[in-house]
Amino acid sequence: MATDLWMPAPICLIENSKGQLTVKQEATEILATVTQPVVVVAIVGLYRTGKSYLMNKLAGQKSGFSLGSTVQSHTKGIWMWCVPHPKKPNHTLVLLDTEGLGDVEKGDNKNDGWIFALAVLLSSTFVYNSMGIINQQAMDQLHYVTELTKRVRAQPSPSTAEVEDSTNFINFFPDFVWTVRDFTLELKINEQPITSDEYLEKALKLKEGTSDEVHTFNLPRQCIHQFFPKKKCFIFEPPTHGKKLAQLEKLHDNELEANFVEQTESFCSYIFQHSKVKMVQGGITVNGPRLQNLVLTYVEAITRGDMPCMENAVLALAQIENSAAIQRALTHYEEVMRQRVQFPTETLQELLDIHASCEREATEVFIEDSFKDVDQKFQKALVIQLEAKRDAFCNQNLNESAQRCRALLQDIFRPLEEGVKQGFFSKPGGYGLFLQKKQELIEKYNQHPRKGIQAEATLQEYLRSKEDVAKTIEQTDQALTAKEKEIVAEQEKAQAAEAAAKQLQELQMRNQERQEQKKKSQLGGVKEVPARVEAEVNRWCKHVRKLF
Ligand SMILES: Nc1nc2c(ncn2[C@@H]2O[C@H](COP(=O)(O)OP(=O)(O)OP(=O)(O)O)[C@@H](O)[C@H]2O)c(=O)[nH]1
Ligand SMILES: [Mg+2]
Known part of the structure; x- marks a missing residue:
């Protein structure tokens, strides 16, 4: 994601409408572009407890996640804001603000448990936000944590009825941070100051005994211990008083209680420094596209009626x-x-x-x-x-x-x-x-x-x-050679005939000459042509006739 593409404001990631959870495409498209590893911080808790306000602080903004100023629950579904991580270069901080739990007025509490479970599944730091003090009432309100094993599985199992051992979850569950708002007590035990973490530790201490009462008391505490080995607590004094509380996002820090401002800063700096990159089984680092696929896979499973x-x-x-x-x-x-x-x-x-x-x-x-x-x-x-x-x-x-x-x-x-x-x-x-x-x-x-x-x-x-061509040439050659031999024989024959004819002609001429001489000698007493010459001429005549 290029720096100029950072989201100017949060958008809805999972809509919760008419009892139906739907992943919003616009949000997943944004996630698909976030190539950096993501640190995912989700906040969950009762409605109207200042969750969205705290998330805006993590985004470094006065406003962003919408705050309601009435007693009605305000945020619906799960909202997402991707911002550059303020302390880890090349990392993206993904803030997930969730719908307030437990508002009976809103009429559709059906998905509260799923919103809680999705926040656990998707985050690397899970912030549980509550008001006042960590007492039994606050613990009871955290009953969603006791239901996690019925909503989420670490490993696929043929029987969904079988409850999985919670130790399977430990490696993949996020770090747990409890934010206690409007805390007005002094952090002291027996006059000795204690830290907020010690306060949480004390609040999560298990009771001894086996009675139903002890079991009910211990159950959420046990679940928190089992699911979230790493725990942290921040207390916040009231930010201001009276009507100013409703205009919190418009007020400057110097108009708020100094302790509240300091507590908010120390919370934010802890998150920036200690929140880990989201990882999944097998030590796989999650980036935007992987988070997108996790969201789609989990919500699909819930919609199908399966356990994610x-x-x-x-x-x-x-x-x-x-x-x-x-x-x-x-x-x-x-x-x-x-x-x-x-x-x-x-x-x-x-x-x-x-x-x-x-x-x-x-x-x-x-x-x-x-x-x-x-x-x-x-x-x-x-x-x-x-x-x-x-x-x-x-x-x-x-x-x-x-x-x-x-x-x-x-x-x-x-x-x-x-x-x-x-x-x-x-x-x-x-x-x-x-x-x-x-x-x-x-x-x-x-x-x-x-x-x-x-x-x-x-x-x-x-x-x-080309075999045919070669064959044709061969045949032509053979045919021409035979004809040529014939012609040569013919020519030789013709030459022989010609020579014989010539010889005959000469003989005849000689014979004629002799005849003429004979005539002259008869006149002048010349002797007769011998019979031998006569016979030779006849033989030649025969020979020449044969040749032709
Ligand atoms: N008393 C008190 N009021 C606060 C605190 N932080 C915020 N508020 C105010 O409480 C009102 C509700 O704040 P939100 O941040 O919208 O609370 P929320 O938990 O997100 O509420 P839902 O989205 O409805 O669950 C606003 O008027 C805030 O100004 C706080 O620490 N103490
Ligand atoms: Mg809100």
């Missing part, structure tokens, strides 16, 4: 706070994982090692913020949730690796795919070339760093997706 139980209230606190501690631990885990993991990790182990250190830190966050984690129920729940988060990170790691590898494969294999498209490998021997190129690119891919754990799987997936 201190241990259950602490378990309820543990439930709320440990769940919040789990959330904080999970958030911390997420944050540090995101900071430290560079997706995708080279190996799964790399990720698991980072997870282990983040998990350790998250557990520390939980342990620091949690309390009363019986059987480590909440810590076990945290472990399960951390495992789920770890699995989610593993999945992310997997996906990021796969994505990165796919992009890389596309990049590296693009030239090969382009080559395929352009028919670079659609030639005899193209398949061999293709395989060679593919192997080179696989090596290039394998050498690329930070591909993550899906590197091999994604490569295989890619290669499988």
